Amino acid sequence: MATPIADLGADKGPVLAVELGLRPDEYEHITQILGRTPTICELYMYSLMWSEHCSYKHSKKYLRLFPTTGPHVLQGPGENAGVISVGDGWAVAFKMETHNHPSAIEPYEGAATGIGGIIRDIFTMGARPIACVDSLRFGTLDKPRQRYLFEGAVAGIGGYGNCIGVPTVAGEVYFEPAYEGNCIIGAMSIGLLREENLTRATASGVGNQLVLIGSTTGRDGIGGASVLASQEFDEGAEAKRPAVQVGDPFEEKLLIEACLELLESGLLVGLGDLGAAGLTSSASEMASRAGVGLDIDVAKVPRREPGMQPFEIMVSESQERMLACVEPEKLEAVLAVCDKWGLRATVIGQVTDTGDFVVRDGDALVGCMPALSLADDAPEYDVPFSKPAYIERLAAESIPDDALPQDPGELNEVMKRMLGSHNICSRAWIYEQYDHQVMDNTVVKPGGDAAVLRIGLTGRGARSGSGDSGGRTVTDRGIAVSSDCNGRYCYLNPYRGAQIALAEAARNVSCVGGEPAAITDCLSFGSPDKPEVYWTFVEAIKGLSDGCRSFGIPVISGNVSFYNESFGEPIYPTPKVGLVGLVERLDRVCTADFKDAGDTIILLGQTEHELGGSEYLRLEHDRVAGEIPALDLELERDVQDTVRELVRAGLLKSAHDCSDGGVAVALAESAIGGRVGFEVALDDDLPAAVSLFSETQSRVVVSCDSANVDAVLDAAAAHGIPFSVLGDVGGNRLVIQDKLDLDLDTAADIYHGALEQAVHG
C-alpha cells in the first residue's frame, strides 16, 4: 500500500482491545496477522467478527456433533439459513435466532428487529418469507417489569411481522423466575423457493460491484454483537440502550420485494444481509466464501447523521440493509429495480483479487486486513466444564405419594389452577395480535400442536409493477411447523431435556399429519466461562444430536446465544428446537380439537409415575425438582409413526400431544377447543394426581368415529405401542371417572382468560 496506515501503536492498541472485549492473546494474534498494530477501524472489525456472537468460538467444537445431512437437505449450516427440498422442485429455507439482550432493555424494538433480522436471513437465500414462529421466555407475570417485557415483545413481533405481511403461525412461551433478568426472544422464519432460485451469500468475480441497498447507516446498534450479545447483564444494562437498533418494517417490506425481484431476474451474483456487526460481517463473510478481496469506501455509504467515524460506519447495526454483489453490466438494471421500489442503492466498493479487505474513507486508507482472517481465523476455545452439584441433588427429590391430593373435589381445584397456569393456558391473547393468515396459506392456525402451511407461491405480477397477475402456483401439499423446549427439564437434565424438546416438536408435527424433516436449533445459555453452565451446554448438544441421529432428522441451521445471565444467575439451559415437517395432503391434516359427540377417545402410549420437573410440581408444590420423564426414542418414533399414519389415512377426528400438565390438560384442551365435553376413565394404578398430571412422554390423545375404533387400535397394535380406550366425546362437562368433574364453560373461561387477566388485571 502506498498510503501510510494510521495504526494504533503498541500503547493504545492493547487498551482499546480490552475495552472492545478482546482477550490479550486474541489481540496478539491480530497483530501477527497484520504484521503491525491494528487501526481503530480494524480493531473494531476484529472485535466484532471474533466476538462469541459472530464467531461461535466457545461452541464450534460441539456444534460439529450435529448431523447436518440428509436426503432433503439442500443447504446445511454455514449460510444465512438452511434449506430443505419439499418435493416437486419446491424448497423451504428456515432458521431460528434469538434477540435476547436487546429485548431485555427495549422489548418492542428488540423483538421487532429480531423478526427483521431473521426475515432477511431467509430472503437472502432467494426464498419468499411465508411464516414466522416466536419462542418466548419471561419471568413470572406477577412482576410489573415482566408484564412490560412480555407486552412489549409481543407488540414488537406483531408490529413488525404484520406490517411486512408475513404471518406468525406458531410459537411457545414459558414464564419462569429463571428468565426474570434475561428474557428469551426467539424468532424463526420460514421461506419458500423454487430449488433453482437458491442463492448464496457470496461476492465472487473480480471487478464486480458491491451495492448497499436499503436504509441509511447511523450510530444505532454500534457494537451490538459485542456489547450486548456477548456479555452478561448487570446494573449498567439500561445504559446500553443506545446499542439497541430500531426497526423500519416498511423498508423491510420493500427490501423483500426488491431483492426477490433482483434474484429472480438473475441480476445478482450474491446477496448478504447486514445483521450483527453490520457491513463488516456481511462483506467479510461474502468475501470469505468466494475467496476474494474487497475494497470498500465508507465515504460512499449513505449516512443518517453527520460526523460518523469510519469504524462506526463499518460496524453499525442499522437495520434493513442488504449488500449485493453485481456484475458491472447489470448495475444499471439493479439500480432501476431498487428505484422502482423506492429504495436507496449505492455502489460502495468492488471485488478484488488481492485477498485483502480494504477499507477507505475517501482518499485515506483506514484498514487493510486479509479478508479470510476476519471470518475464518477467529479463535476456537476448548472450554472446561464440570457437572453442577445441583443435578444429582434435585434429581433425588420427590413428593411422596401420600402428600398428593386424592379427593376429587380437591383435584377439581388443582385442575382449575392448572388450566389457568400461564405456562398452560390459551395463547390466543398472543397470537391474535399477530396476523396469522396473511398470504392465505395458513391451513392449521395457531393454538394447536403445530401449524400447517400450504405450499404455494404468489404470482410475479406484483413484483413487476402493473400487469397480469400471471396466476399463482398452489399445491395440495404443505409443511407443518412447531417449536418446543421445556427449560425446567433442561435445567434438571440437559441431555434428556434437549432430546425431549426435539421429541415434542416432532410429536406435534406428527399429530397434524406431518413427517418431521429437519430442525433449526436455537441454543440460549448462561456464560460459557462458567464450567457448570458449559456442562449443561455440552450435555444439551449431545442429547439433541443423539436424538436427531436416532430420528434421522438433520440440523440445518441455528444460533447460539451465551451470556444469558443477570446478576450472576444464568437462565435455564434453553435449547429451542424449531422443526419443519412435510404434509403430503392438505385434506388429510388433523387438529387438536374434539369434533363430534359420540366419538371415541383413545390414549396412544401409557402413563407412568413421572411428576419430576412437571408443571404440576411447580404450580402446586413450588418445586422444580425430581427425575424428569424418561424418553424411549424407539417408542417415541413408533407413537409418532402411528399417529401420522392414522391422520394420513383419515381415521382420526383429533390428535393432541400430551405434554405440560399431562393427560388431564391434553383432554381439557381438546374439549375446550372443540367446545364439547368428554367422559373418560384413566385405566392405570397410579395415584390420582399422577394419573392426571404426570408428563410421561410419547403419549397422544386421539379421537375417532366409533366405527373406526378397531382400525385405530389395530394400527397401534401393529406398531407395538401401548394404548387404551379412555371414553367418549360429548356433553358439556369434563369428566374423568373418580378423579375430575368440571363444567366445560368454567374450564374454558379460566383457560381463555388467564393470560389477558395477568397482563391487564
Add this chain to the structure above:
Amino acid sequence: MKLGTIVFPGSNCEQDVAYACEYLGIEHRYLWHNDRDLGGVDAVVLPGGFSYGDYLRCGAVARFSPIMDAVSAFAADGGRVLGICNGFQVLTEAHLLPGALIRNTGLKFICRELPLRVQASCAWLNEPAGRVLRMPVAHNEGNFVCDDETLAALQATDRIILRYCADDGGDLACAPNGARDCIAGICNEGRNVFGLMPHPERVIDPVCGGIDGQTIFRAVAGLTGTDAAAAAAAA
C-alpha cells in the same frame, strides 16, 4: 369481467386477492400505484397491508398516489371500487367513503375470525339482510368513527352493509375493535364503492378455513351458482 388490484408500497394482501380471483375463475391484474390509469379493468380493489408503512394515519399517504386520481374518477363514473382493511382506510382518507378508522379500543392488533351480519346490499354484496358471514379481521386501526350526522345518513340510506354481531346474528354491546354502531363495512351513496375491515379474500378456499368471502367476488363478477358448489367443483 376483469378485476384490478392496486399495489401500493407496503400493500401485502394483493396476492390474496389475486388468488381469490384465480380460484373463482375471475380475470385479474395488478395496478401499480405510480400509474395514472386503470388499464381497462371493470372493477378495482384496494387491498390490505400497510401502505407506505402507515407511519402517519393509515392510508393518509396512499391517497396521494398518482393512481388515486384515476380511482376517484372511476368511482364518480359509477365504477365499482372495493377497499379491504387498509384499502378501506385509504378510501376514507380519499373521501370516497365517509368516516375514519382509528385505533382499536383495546389498543391491540386483532387477528380473529368474526361473525358479520349482512345489513343491506351494494354492488359488491348481494345477500339477504340478516345472513351471518364469518370472515377474519386483522387490523390495529379498525375502529370506525364518524359524527352523528354521518351515522344518521348511513343508517337512513341503508349504507351500512356489514355489522359485527354475535355468533347467532344478534347484536353486540360493543364491536371487538370498538367500531361505532358495530360497523364493519359501508358503501357510498351510489352503492358502487364498498369498504370493509374484514378480509373476504382470506375465506375463499375451504382448505384455508372458510368460503364466506366468495359472495363478494361472485357479486361483482356476476357469477352464478353457489359458494359451496364452486368449492366442491374446485376440489
